[in-house]
Amino acid sequence: MADVKKIAVIAGDGIGPEVIAEAEKVLKKTEEVFGYGFETEHGLFGGIAIDEKGTPLPQETLDLCKKADAVLLGAVGGPKWDNNSKELRPETGLLGIRKALGLFSNIRPAVIFDCLKDASTLKPEVLEGTDLIVVRELTGGIYFGEKLRREGAHGEEAVDTCVYNVQEVERIVRQAFEIARTRRKKLASVDKANVLETSRLWRETVNRIAPDYPDVELEHVLVDNCAMQLLRRPSSFDVIVTENMFGDILSDEAAMLTGSIGMLSSASLGEGAFGLYEPVHGSAPDIAGQGVANPIATILSVALMFRLTFGYHDAAEAIERAVKEVLDAGHRTGDIAVDKSKAIGTTAMGDLIVNAIRK
Numbered sequence: 568m569a570d571v572k573k574i575a576v577i578a579g580d581g582i583g584p585e586v587i588a589e590a591e592k593v594l595k596k597t598e599e600v601f602g603y604g605f606e607t608e609h610g611l612f613g614g615i616a617i618d619e620k621g622t623p624l625p626q627e628t629l630d631l632c633k634k635a636d637a638v639l640l641g642a643v644g645g646p647k648w649d650n651n652s653k654e655l656r657p658e659t660g661l662l663g664i665r666k667a668l669g670l671f672s673n674i675r676p677a678v679i680f681d682c683l684k685d686a687s688t689l690k691p692e693v694l695e696g697t698d699l700i701v702v703r704e705l706t707g708g709i710y711f712g713e714k715l716r717r718e719g720a721h722g723e724e725a726v727d728t729c730v731y732n733v734q735e736v737e738r739i740v741r742q743a744f745e746i747a748r749t750r751r752k753k754l755a756s757v758d759k760a761n762v763l764e765t766s767r768l769w770r771e772t773v774n775r776i777a778p779d780y781p782d783v784e785l786e787h788v789l790v791d792n793c794a795m796q797l798l799r800r801p802s803s804f805d806v807i808v809t810e811n812m813f814g815d816i817l818s819d820e821a822a823m824l825t826g827s828i829g830m831l832s833s834a835s836l837g838e839g840a841f842g843l844y845e846p847v848h849g850s851a852p853d854i855a856g857q858g859v860a861n862p863i864a865t866i867l868s869v870a871l872m873f874r875l876t877f878g879y880h881d882a883a884e885a886i887e888r889a890v891k892e893v894l895d896a897g898h899r900t901g902d903i904a905v906d907k908s909k910a911i912g913t914t915a916m917g918d919l920i921v922n923a924i925r926k
């Protein structure tokens with residue numbers, strides 16, 4: 568058996584534990600089929616950690632993640648904690664873990680499975696050939712800038728500050744150029760440089776380093792236009808690099824090209840091989856506890872973990888092949904089913920994929 572990899576599993580809230588259970592079955596099956604060794608340890612995180620430990624990100628959970636080779640995360644949040652103070656919000660734990668682990672780069676691939684074209688709200692001919700990656704800056708920008716409430720001339724005011732420095736922009740943009748080099752060699756840098764100073768710094772930085780990547784075709788796209796072009800000509804995008812909030816919003820939009828946000832996986836990376844892997848979706852309180860969530864985003868996040876952190880390309884391919892095989896055979900969870908009456912549940916979808924994993 569290859570050396571045992573330590574994986575910290577933090578399932579979180581809502582559908583988090585439901586989709587993580589299926590991803591863990593996939594881990595186990597790849598152990599059996601490929602002989603890789605995994606040691607998983609669970610940590611409390613998000614709303615459940617607030618309830619049990621009084622904080623969304625307990626120190627022991629952070630320590631568990633730091634000791635691990637990779638982290639598998641479900642999702643956090645829910646109405647129960649929506650009116651809590653900032654420190655006691657599950658989402659604060661999510662931002663905190665990304666920052667504490669130095670995960671500045673969030674990679675979100677949106678790949679269309681041919682057999683799911685009818686599940687998208689877009690016409691199949693618009694989707695034809697769509698295969699893009701959103702590279703989202705993850706530890707800067709308005710989500711992390713100073714926030715305050717104050718009394719203004721017209722009553723209470725709220726302030727969110729957006730800050731980016733050159734180093735933060737340069738490291739994510741270089742990574743995006745490198746990723747583009749391994750693909751169709753096209754990079755769209757998305758900003759709002761006609762209005763925002765942080766975006767002007769972003770664009771200047773992109774233009775300064777672009778000559779280092781003469782083989783990559785660069786376009787600058789304003790974020791409002793990008794939101795529109797993603798629906799108009801999605802197949803023309805290859806790699807999209809953008810700041811934290813724009814990337815958050817555009818990747819949810821890109822998810823709908825694939826048919827459902829339940830399909831979109833993500834990797835959050837820093838300088839080394841260590842990574843945190845999670846679905847792009849949230850805790851989906853509207854369907855939590857019903858056993859109907861689509862586990863594919865989380866299962867494909869395991870494939871990303873194998874490829875990007877462990878270099879287990881054979882197992883990553885086997886998982887992706889298994890997902891395709893199951894979808895090609897017509898199996899659908901409710902979010903991607905055209906005929907909802909034939910939809911299967913989370914566990915059934917997980918079992919089908921596990922059974923389809925082979926060398």
Ligand SMILES: NC(=O)C1=CN([C@@H]2O[C@H](COP(=O)(O)OP(=O)(O)OC[C@H]3O[C@@H](n4cnc5c(N)ncnc54)[C@H](O)[C@@H]3O)[C@@H](O)[C@H]2O)C=CC1
Nearest residue numbers: 642643644645828829848849850851852853854860861902
């Ligand atoms: N990474 C994380 O942990 C994230 C957490 N959140 C949190 O999640 C909570 C809910 O946020 P929403 O805005 O509702 O976004 P959401 O992504 O949880 O749900 C949006 C819609 O997509 C559906 N959906 C999401 N994942 C699905 C899946 N796997 N299978 C089938 N349908 C799925 C939901 O049922 C819902 O209708 C909030 O507390 C939010 O802060 C939101 C986004 C990311």
Ligand SMILES: CC(C)CC(=O)C(=O)O
Nearest residue numbers: 658659661662710815847
């Ligand atoms: C707390 C939010 C930033 C979570 C989210 O929407 C995301 O990371 O996609």
Ligand SMILES: [Mg+2]
Nearest residue numbers: 815816819847
């Ligand atoms: Mg989001």
